[in-house]
Amino acid sequence: MSERILEVEDLAVSIPVSAGLLRPVQGISLHVDRGETLCIVGESGCGKSLTSLAIMDLLPKKAKRTANHIRLAGEELGDAGERVMSDIRGNRMSMIFQEPMTSLNPAYTVGNQLAEALKRHKNVSDAEARDRAIYLLEKVGITAAASRLGQYPHQLSGGLRQRVMIAMALMCGPDLIIADEPTTALDVTIQAQILHLLAELQREFDMGLVLITHDLGVVARIADRVSVMYAGQIVEAGSAEQIFTSPAHPYTRGLLECIPVPGKTRPGERLGAIPGIVPSLIGDMPGCHFASRCPLAHGACNTAQVALQDASDSGHAYRCVLPASETGTVDFKGAA
Amino acid sequence: MLIYAVKRFGIAILVALTVSVLSFSMIYLSGDPAIALAGEGASQEDIENVRRVYGFDRPIIFQYVDWLLNALSGNLGHSNYLKSDVASVIFERLPTTMILGACALGFALILSIPLGVLAAIRPNSLIDRIALTIAVIGQAMPSFWFALTLILWFSITWRLLPITGTGSWLNFIMPSIALGYYVTPAVMRLTRAGMMEVLSSDYIRTARAKGLRPATVLFKHALRNAIIPVVSLAAVQFGFMLGGSIVIETIFAINGLGFLAWESIQRADLPMMQAIVLVLSVFYIVLTFLADMLNAFLDPRIRVS
Structure with missing residues (x-):
């Protein structure tokens, strides 16, 4: 078995709001091995981004994080202070954000911002930092890399800026990269390029990659394993193949039915839609979070504490009271 | 550029x-x-x-x-009252006013920028409340009244500072405070608002995600961007202070341009008044131009198109 880079157990985030205690992330467990890509999938507001920020310990001040374990290459970070975390961030664990247009500081050149990431963590000269920056800019597919160093973010397009962000994340040669919807803000043609690039770099530098997305097409292309999140919880986890060929949770099935499949979806055929809206996560919620929108929900779903349970095959878990054979009957086509 | x-x-x-x-x-x-x-x-x-x-x-x-x-x-003409060349009188008085203005602006910036930054780092904290109180009082107090209060305390009650004249640097303390204090609230509030906006921006999150030290994040990445609008404001406020110096110089009997303006109004010395208005305006225009240039220097989006 290859090296386990990231291991998160029972991660939760709570934020006090005027109406009570908001619990946007509840009991998240996940792990990533070296050279592996884990995709966290879910709709907007399901807690994907907060999960990634919680792992990086970059949550907003008001948010409180708890976890049994957050281990990076075996080292426990769950109770690490800011000093330890700031030594790790950008060094052994990097993050790429959703908004390339605003994620670079407008006042400094690309070269300055790239070099700064390396010089913070490694004892290198300006020239070495510059060489590393040029090397990585070329790696992420930027032409005339040396001349880009003197440019400011506003002189670059969104796609280029995201490439710069990726190069920046790679400056210190991290073990793990967390990419939070890195392609959402980009043109569709650029999206594919950036994803391809991420997958390629991950293989080349043999890192762990956590890719957060709501785009199942992205997942199908690059994920080794998938965790499906809904309303703050992981509702299903397994290999990409398991998730796509034998989804066990009604929500996962609902998500998959929303996507037209070329050659399979007939012209004029209705796509599936999941009725209702995401429940409020303020306070405790008994029962299954998906119960209010699930066509298969029955009395017990609203009260029973549902744990992630193993489906028939190994490593495939889902959070539902029904056996996997029964959830297969769910149909979202008539729901909309 | x-x-x-x-x-x-x-x-x-x-x-x-x-x-x-x-x-x-x-x-x-x-x-x-x-x-x-x-x-x-x-x-x-x-x-x-x-x-x-x-x-x-x-x-x-x-x-x-x-x-x-x-x-x-x-x-610049001839003053019928002073029987003298207007330009020579003005350029004799100008340095005093410039020193006073620079000291006042310096005092205002040294007080208001750190307070604004602290208030932005910890919104609604004690220091934020204190800064807000200073801002409200500063905005509400007429400068002539504040100047007289300073004289009452520091010169009459405690006998620490001279009231009038320009003999030593001690003479400039109270006028600079009285003149600069008026500018403090605006600069402080703008710094606070700018810092708060910048601190919640995506590139600050990026800086933290790189593991940069808090001081680097605060000064290199945040303040540098938050200070850009403050530069423009400071230039405009300096112009207001030149106007305000008419009152302050008169109160403290400082032989500067403001005092000269007041004297000339008293004497209906039209050529002198005309020249003072022109000189102060040109000075203000030069200052605004310099502020624009400084802004361009600080903000590459202006400098590099």
Whole structure:
């Protein structure tokens, strides 16, 4: 078995709001091995981004994080202070954000911002930092890399800026990269390029990659394993193949039915839609979070504490009271 | 950058010309200047003489161009009251006012920028409340009243500082505080608002995600961006302070341009007033231009198109 880079157990985030205690992330467990890509999938507001920020310990001040374990290459970070975390961030664990247009500081050149990431963590000269920056800019597919160093973010397009962000994340040669919807803000043609690039770099530098997305097409292309999140919880986890060929949770099935499949979806055929809206996560919620929108929900779903349970095959878990054979009957086509 | 600078410079020249027209026309604001110059009880013949000698009988556009060319060559006219060259009087007084203005602005920035930053780091904390209180009081207090209060405490009650004159640097302490304090609230609130906005921006999150130290995040990444609008504001406020110095210099009997302006108004010394308005305006225009250039230096989005 290859090296386990990231291991998160029972991660939760709570934020006090005027109406009570908001619990946007509840009991998240996940792990990533070296050279592996884990995709966290879910709709907007399901807690994907907060999960990634919680792992990086970059949550907003008001948010409180708890976890049994957050281990990076075996080292426990769950109770690490800011000093330890700031030594790790950008060094052994990097993050790429959703908004390339605003994620670079407008006042400094690309070269300055790239070099700064390396010089913070490694004892290198300006020239070495510059060489590393040029090397990585070329790696992420930027032409005339040396001349880009003197440019400011506003002189670059969104796609280029995201490439710069990726190069920046790679400056210190991290073990793990967390990419939070890195392609959402980009043109569709650029999206594919950036994803391809991420997958390629991950293989080349043999890192762990956590890719957060709501785009199942992205997942199908690059994920080794998938965790499906809904309303703050992981509702299903397994290999990409398991998730796509034998989804066990009604929500996962609902998500998959929303996507037209070329050659399979007939012209004029209705796509599936999941009725209702995401429940409020303020306070405790008994029962299954998906119960209010699930066509298969029955009395017990609203009260029973549902744990992630193993489906028939190994490593495939889902959070539902029904056996996997029964959830297969769910149909979202008539729901909309 | 060069295009930007040329554009700004062109605008500055246009504003300066507009101001020159306004200050030239001041002479006609109080009626016929020939009558005013000739004095009370002058005969019609005397008035006509004055009009001819001073050239008031020529078309007004010629008078203006003459006046402007003279002003450009450093000849700002002749003060009938002081019986002296206006330019030499003004440039003798100007340094004092500049020192006072610089000290006041320095005091304002040193007080307000750190307070604004602290308030932004910890919104609604004690330090934020204190800063807000200072801002509200500063905004509400007329500068002449504040100046008199300072005199009452520091000079009369505690006998720490001299009240009037420009003999030593001690003389500049109270006037600088009185003049600068008025500017503090605006600068402080703008710094606070700017810092709060910048601190919640995505690139600050990026900086933290790189593991940068808090001081680097705060000063290199946040303050550098938050300070850009403060530069423009400081330049504008410096202009206001030049106006405010009329009051402050009069209270503390500081022999600067503001005091001279007040004296000249008392004496109805029109050429002097005209020249002071022109000089202060030009100075203000130069300052605004410099602030624009500094902004461009700080913000590459202006500098590098």
